[in-house]
Amino acid sequence: MNAKLGKQNKLSSGSRIISEDIEKLARALFDYKEFFAGKTFLITGAGGFLGKYMVLLLRHLNEHVLEQKASAILLDNFITGYEQQMIEDENLIFRKHNVIQPFFTAQSIDYIIHAAGIASPVYYTKFPIETMDVGTIGTRNMLELAREKKVKSFLFMSSSEVYGDPDGRYVPTPETYNGNVSISGPRACYDESKRFGETLCIAFWKVFNVPAKIVRPFNVYGPGIRPDDYRVLPNFIEHALRKEPLPIHGHGKNTRSFCYINDEIEAVFKLLFSETNGEAYNVGNSEPEISVNDLARLVAASMPYQVDIIHIDPPHAVYASSDPKRRCPDINKLQATIDFKPRYPLEEGLDRTIQWFRGV
Numbered sequence: 001m002n003a004k005l006g007k008q009n010k011l012s013s014g015s016r017i018i019s020e021d022i023e024k025l026a027r028a029l030f031d032y033k034e035f036f037a038g039k040t041f042l043i044t045g046a047g048g049f050l051g052k053y054m055v056l057l058l059r060h061l062n063e064h065v066l067e068q069k070a071s072a073i074l075l076d077n078f079i080t081g082y083e084q085q086m087i088e089d090e091n092l093i094f095r096k097h098n099v100i101q102p103f104f105t106a107q108s109i110d111y112i113i114h115a116a117g118i119a120s121p122v123y124y125t126k127f128p129i130e131t132m133d134v135g136t137i138g139t140r141n142m143l144e145l146a147r148e149k150k151v152k153s154f155l156f157m158s159s160s161e162v163y164g165d166p167d168g169r170y171v172p173t174p175e176t177y178n179g180n181v182s183i184s185g186p187r188a189c190y191d192e193s194k195r196f197g198e199t200l201c202i203a204f205w206k207v208f209n210v211p212a213k214i215v216r217p218f219n220v221y222g223p224g225i226r227p228d229d230y231r232v233l234p235n236f237i238e239h240a241l242r243k244e245p246l247p248i249h250g251h252g253k254n255t256r257s258f259c260y261i262n263d264e265i266e267a268v269f270k271l272l273f274s275e276t277n278g279e280a281y282n283v284g285n286s287e288p289e290i291s292v293n294d295l296a297r298l299v300a301a302s303m304p305y306q307v308d309i310i311h312i313d314p315p316h317a318v319y320a321s322s323d324p325k326r327r328c329p330d331i332n333k334l335q336a337t338i339d340f341k342p343r344y345p346l347e348e349g350l351d352r353t354i355q356w357f358r359g360v
């Protein structure tokens with residue numbers, strides 16, 4: 001995968017926007033510094049969108065905050081990540097590894113974040129077996145490792161897609177909603193493997209006391225997202241910057257709720273360090289729940305020139321009949337567990353993301 005490498009290079013060679021984000025994230029997590037100090041983390045999917053922010057945060061904490069440095073083992077097989085962009089130093093060690101295989105190390109491990117996955121519909125359609133394997137066998141392997149290492153905490157990055165296409169009566173969607181998920185539809189390889197991954201986490205907590213937590217992210221966006229990821233927001237921004245019409249698949253009335261990456265990562269670490277186990281948490285921003293039409297208008301209005309909006313036939317089955325109509329998290333359970341309030345309104349997060357796309 002080497003498309004748009006120039007833009008991706010901004011990650012390691014220093015984007016001002018990303019540096020500011022990481023500094024703010026470190027400040028938001030300052031009270032948790034003892035949880036980081038001298039600890040060893042294992043992060044799967046460390047070369048991905050969210051994984052990279054986690055790694056940059058650890059590097060920043062080591063350089064500016066912690067006396068006793070944190071260490072990390074970073075795993076990725078780059079099925080969708082960019083190998084050239086892996087961030088490493090003497091404390092943050094990268095190992096190219098497919099988590100479908102067990103991972104062995106003599107090192108002790110304090111915390112595991114299992115973030116490996118194939119999240120973009122276009123890529124999970126291309127790699128359905130790999131998508132199922134990483135959510136199921138990969139999760140099992142990481143839980144076995146957590147058990148062997150007696151970790152302090154294990155966190156599985158599941159997905160809001162476990163809810164499928166929720167009944168409107170359950171939007172905003174609470175964790176208690178069991179979902180409306182197709183068993184065999186175009187999204188099933190992703191949705192069902194995340195559901196089974198969650199079931200594994202609960203069973204490992206109940207049977208082996210592995211202190212597992214589950215996060216269900218809702219549409220995370222921000223700097224570092226793959227420009228060629230095909231998800232709606234990067235897709236609109238890419239078109240807008242090229243002064244091309246923003247393509248809405250179908251009628252555009254479906255809604256989403258977007259969460260800026262800093263808010264997501266802050267909540268992930270706070271949950272990782274929390275005491276509640278065997279529980280799933282929505283992590284996202286419930287405001288605004290915005291239609292794709294309105295999102296397109298917002299992106300168009302953020303440009304200093306006229307950008308048109310067009311409606312096209314969905315190019316892909318995942319965006320046609322199976323596209324969930326509404327997506328909005330109920331975050332009451334999360335807020336009852338950790339101190340969390342999304343800090344980035346959509347306009348601000350969008351502005352930061354566009355600046356990064358422009359190379360800032």
Ligand SMILES: NC(=O)c1ccc[n+]([C@@H]2O[C@H](COP(=O)([O-])OP(=O)(O)OC[C@H]3O[C@@H](n4cnc5c(N)ncnc54)[C@H](O)[C@@H]3O)[C@@H](O)[C@H]2O)c1
Pocket residue numbers: 044045046047048049050051075076077078079080081082097098099100114115116117118119120134138157158159160161216217218219220221
């Ligand atoms: N970004 C979002 O909005 C969002 C929403 C819901 C869930 N999630 C979940 O959060 C996690 C991180 O999301 P992201 O946006 O950073 O995704 P991403 O696609 O940017 O990164 C995931 C990384 O995992 C790696 N990977 C995939 N299969 C692997 C395997 N078998 N072994 C090792 N590495 C493997 C990929 O190469 C990639 O670098 C994923 O599990 C995703 O399903 C993300």
